[in-house]
Amino acid sequence: xxxxxxxxxxxxxxxxxxxxxxxxxxxxxxxxxxxxxxxxxxxxxxxxxxxxxxxxxxxxxxxxxxxxxxxxxxxxxxxxxxxxxxxxxxxxxxxxxxxxxxxxxxxx
Amino acid sequence: xxxxxxxxxxxxxxxxxxxxxxxxxxxxxxxxxxxxxxxxxxxxxxxxxxxxxxxxxxxxxxxxxxxxxxxxxxxxxxxxxxxxxxxxxxxxxxxxxxxxxxxxxxxxxxxxxxxxxxxxxxx
Numbered sequence: 001x002x003x004x005x006x007x008x009x010x011x012x013x014x015x016x017x018x019x020x021x022x023x024x025x026x027x028x029x030x031x032x033x034x035x036x037x038x039x040x041x042x043x044x045x046x047x048x049x050x051x052x053x054x055x056x057x058x059x060x061x062x063x064x065x066x067x068x069x070x071x072x073x074x075x076x077x078x079x080x081x082x083x084x085x086x087x088x089x090x091x092x093x094x095x096x097x098x099x100x101x102x103x104x105x106x107x108x
Numbered sequence: 109x110x111x112x113x114x115x116x117x118x119x120x121x122x123x124x125x126x127x128x129x130x131x132x133x134x135x136x137x138x139x140x141x142x143x144x145x146x147x148x149x150x151x152x153x154x155x156x157x158x159x160x161x162x163x164x165x166x167x168x169x170x171x172x173x174x175x176x177x178x179x180x181x182x183x184x185x186x187x188x189x190x191x192x193x194x195x196x197x198x199x200x201x202x203x204x205x206x207x208x209x210x211x212x213x214x215x216x217x218x219x220x221x222x223x224x225x226x227x228x229x230x231x
Contacts, residue, residue: 034217036153043203043221044153050213087153094216095141095158095167095207102152 002026004088004100012108019075021103023088028068032092035064035073038102039084047086048073075105083107110134110220112204117225124194124229130187130204130222138182141207143218144189146200154200157189158207172198194229201226 003026013019023033031051036044046055048064051071061076075082088100116128130142144156157178158167166178177190187204202225205218 031213032215036218038153043223044218045221046217046219049210049217050215053210053213055217055219089153089218091216095143095165096169097143097155097158097218099153099155 002029002090002092002098004090004098006086006088006100006103008103009101010104010106012106013078014108015078015080017078019073019078019082019105021073021075021086021105023066023071023073023100025069025071025090029090029092031067032090032094033064033066033071034089034091035062036087036089037082037084038087044087078105110206112206112220112222114202114204114222114225117202117227119228119230120194121231122195122229125190125192126194126227128189128191128202128225128227130189132185132187132206135206137180137185141216142180142187143205143207144178144187145203145205145218145221146198147203147224148197148200151200156202159187191227194227196229199227199229 005024007022033051035048038044052064063074065072085102085104087102091097111133113131143158146154159178175193179188203221205221207216208219
């Protein structure tokens with residue numbers, strides 16, 4: 001079973017700052033990794049797929065990188081609406097799809 | 109507009125049963141694989157089950173195998189999750205999510221998601 005770990009658990013930043021979130025897989029998932037954003041009381045929303053491709057309508061300030069076991073989600077300049085929880089998901093063993101535990105980005 | 113709307117959640121005692129539904133609209137439901145994902149209160153996301161377009165291929169997370177049954181009715185544009193032998197640890201918001209193919213890469217990701225329905229298992 002592939003396990004995803006995310007760090008840090010919580011990231012406290014101010015609007016305008018750069019956010020760097022990490023997702024690490026217990027074994028290689030190639031580029032079969034996505035990032036989702038979830039705000040309180042809402043469903044998750046797909047941000048990044050295949051490690052580095054932005055989903056439709058996602059602002060350019062969101063970018064993803066990495067392959068194999070180490071992945072990064074970067075938000076270049078935090079907007080007020082970006083404070084949320086971010087989950088990574090791997091699907092190297094599609095159709096199964098395990099998620100990481102999440103990183104909460106909150107306002108400092 | 110593509111939309112997924114879950115229903116059927118509620119309060120149930122341990123050992124009881126519930127059937128969740130997910131009504132799809134705005135797309136050709138029969139052409140898409142579907143999934144159930146759950147989220148315990150204050151916790152992260154857990155993939156629960158997958159079903160192919162025809163319903164002939166099904167997968168479950170180990171935590172629900174043998175107790176939950178996923179199904180679909182393409183004529184009714186609906187996805188279902190029959191949950192039996194419910195346990196307190198099954199308490200969660202249950203989301204349905206469409207398995208969407210991204211043409212450039214040919215990979216599949218969860219997009220969009222429904223708003224979720226809350227299942228509470230407690231005595």
